[in-house]
Amino acid sequence: MAKKKIASGKSDLASSSSDILRSPAELLYADELNALQASDTFARPPGWHLSPRAVRTFVLGSEAAPLGENSPEITRKFYGNDALVDRSIVTLIGNRGLMLIGEPGTAKSMLSELLAAAVSGGSELTIQGTAGTTEDQIKYSWNYALLLSEGPTRRSLVPAPLFRGLSEGRVVRFEEITRCPAEIQDTLISVLSDKVLHIPEFEGADAVLHAKPGFNIIATANTRDRGVHEMSAALRRRFNFETVTPISDPEFELELVLKQAGALLHQCGAEARLDRDVVRVLVDAFHELRNGRTKEGGVVEKPSSVLSTAEAVSVVMSAGIDAAHFGDGTVSGVHLARQLTGAVLKDDEGDVKKVRQYFEVVVKARASTDTNWKDFYTARDQL
Numbered sequence: 001m002a003k004k005k006i007a008s009g010k011s012d013l014a015s016s017s018s019d020i021l022r023s024p025a026e027l028l029y030a031d032e033l034n035a036l037q038a039s040d041t042f043a044r045p046p047g048w049h050l051s052p053r054a055v056r057t058f059v060l061g062s063e064a065a066p067l068g069e070n071s072p073e074i075t076r077k078f079y080g081n082d083a084l085v086d087r088s089i090v091t092l093i094g095n096r097g098l099m100l101i102g103e104p105g106t107a108k109s110m111l112s113e114l115l116a117a118a119v120s121g122g123s124e125l126t127i128q129g130t131a132g133t134t135e136d137q138i139k140y141s142w143n144y145a146l147l148l149s150e151g152p153t154r155r156s157l158v159p160a161p162l163f164r165g166l167s168e169g170r171v172v173r174f175e176e177i178t179r180c181p182a183e184i185q186d187t188l189i190s191v192l193s194d195k196v197l198h199i200p201e202f203e204g205a206d207a208v209l210h211a212k213p214g215f216n217i218i219a220t221a222n223t224r225d226r227g228v229h230e231m232s233a234a235l236r237r238r239f240n241f242e243t244v245t246p247i248s249d250p251e252f253e254l255e256l257v258l259k260q261a262g263a264l265l266h267q268c269g270a271e272a273r274l275d276r277d278v279v280r281v282l283v284d285a286f287h288e289l290r291n292g293r294t295k296e297g298g299v300v301e302k303p304s305s306v307l308s309t310a311e312a313v314s315v316v317m318s319a320g321i322d323a324a325h326f327g328d329g330t331v332s333g334v335h336l337a338r339q340l341t342g343a344v345l346k347d348d349e350g351d352v353k354k355v356r357q358y359f360e361v362v363v364k365a366r367a368s369t370d371t372n373w374k375d376f377y378t379a380r381d382q383l
Contacts, residue, residue: 021267024124025077025117032058033117035072042067045093047169047214048119052089055118059085059111078111079252079309084242085111091240092119092171097192097217099177102244105308108220111244112173115218120170125161129176135187138162138174139197152201162188166197169212174219178229185235192217192238224306246290246308253309254283261316265324272320273330279316281372282336286312289358300358303344303351311343318342333375338382356383 026033033050036058042051050058056065061076078085091098092115100108116123127138140163146156157163165172177185191197195211219239221231247253258279265272286309288294292302305311319335327335344351359380366373 024122025113026122029058029075029077029117032072032074033121036067036074036118039067039071045213047212049121050118052093055089055115056085058118059114077114078107079247079249079256080107080244084244087240088115088242091242092216092218095195095216097188097219097239099239099241100218100220100244101223101241103246103308104222104224104306105310106244106246107309108222108244109173109175112175112218112220116171116173119216120214122170123173125165125170126173126175127161129174129179131179131181133180133184135184136160138184138187140199154206157199162191163197163209165215165217166191166195166209166211169214171215172217174217176221177219178221178231181229182232185229185231188217189232189234189238192235250280250283250287253287253312254280256309257283257312257316260313261320264313264317265320268317268321270321270324271329272324274316274320275331275372278331278333278336278372278375281333281376282312282315285358285363285376288362289355294362298362300362301354303354304348305344305351307343315339315343333372333377334379337376337379341383344383352383356380359383 020027036050036054040051040054042053044051048055053065053067057067057071057074059065059078060082062071062074064076064082067074088098088100088111098112098115100112102108113123116125127133138160140160141158142152143156143158146153150156159167161172164170174188191211195215197209197211199207199209247256254276258274258276261279262274265274284295286307288300289303290307292300294300315336316331318339319331322335322338323329323331340355341352344355359377363373363377363380367377368374
């Protein structure tokens with residue numbers, strides 16, 4: 001039997017995603033997913049679209065995780081701890097819920113989206129956790145016109161992501177789960193334990209929905225939200241926890257920032273030129289402020305704001321838009337420094353003082369020998 005394609009080919013992809021502001025992973029990387037599926041000869045767990053080896057290759061790229069001699073070239077999408085990706089895949093194979101925790105901006109959501117796209121062929125079964133998330137947004141609701149005319153039937157039931165994940169055998173993503181009240185979180189306990197969803201409005205066998213092979217849950221939570229709505233011990237036991245940390249290798253982070261910022265700039269029609277050495281200034285500054293220590297071994301005060309890779313991408317993209325529309329199109333250290341305020345001024349106004357101090361001590365010293373750091377230092381008054 002011919003293998004079913006995960007998504008459309010290149011020409012179809014271009015036409016289907018041209019009007020989408022942000023394409024999901026299964027559309028953005030449709031060609032790679034189809035190529036992997038066509039060349040994947042390894043065993044697949046029940047309900048999976050790709051083998052575990054192919055899922056790993058899709059996330060980490062063919063250079064870091066080759067699938068075989070005839071494996072297609074696949075780009076790296078997650079820059080971080082490769083062993084964490086392996087453990088996450090093993091967790092999903094074992095039908096355990098996967099919980100990705102970490103500081104904001106450490107690519108937890110991106111990793112969950114990539115895993116869902118590779119395992120299930122789609123990442124759209126997503127629950128966004130908020131203080132206002134209700135049980136029917138997670139499980140199912142009703143078409144009340146049909147409910148009144150027909151009663152509780154399958155036709156009057158409106159499936160939510162969890163219902164669809166169980167019935168279709170797919171991965172469900174639960175973003176920011178700790179933003180939800182405990183009673184909403186605990187709706188997952190029986191689902192994760194028994195792999196069933198009870199529908200009390202139905203009778204007989206229809207009152208229990210059993211999960212099809214391939215179903216699982218990937219949840220994310222920010223460590224900054226600890227104490228908001230702590231997960232119950234019962235729910236915690238049903239997840240394997242993996243901590244996603246900030247990228248420790250500046251070169252890895254630089255590569256990711258250049259790649260993502262360039263793609264975002266192209267998407268919004270701002271054709272700015274990103275020089276690697278200029279962007280390296282921002283990445284180095286973020287690393288040093290995040291770690292509280294400079295490359296030379298000096299100590300600096302760490303801001304309370306999370307200077308994550310995602311924030312660095314945002315700053316570079318804003319600097320690129322600034323340069324494209326109000327400059328000559330080339331991003332300089334001045335553009336980067338001008339856009340820092342939006343990344344720093346969030347949690348504590350004292351963070352600006354800490355960053356200004358970093359400029360006066362660290363950036364000033366480097367400005368005397370490096371043009372890029374000099375440009376960066378020139379715009380310090382705009383912080």
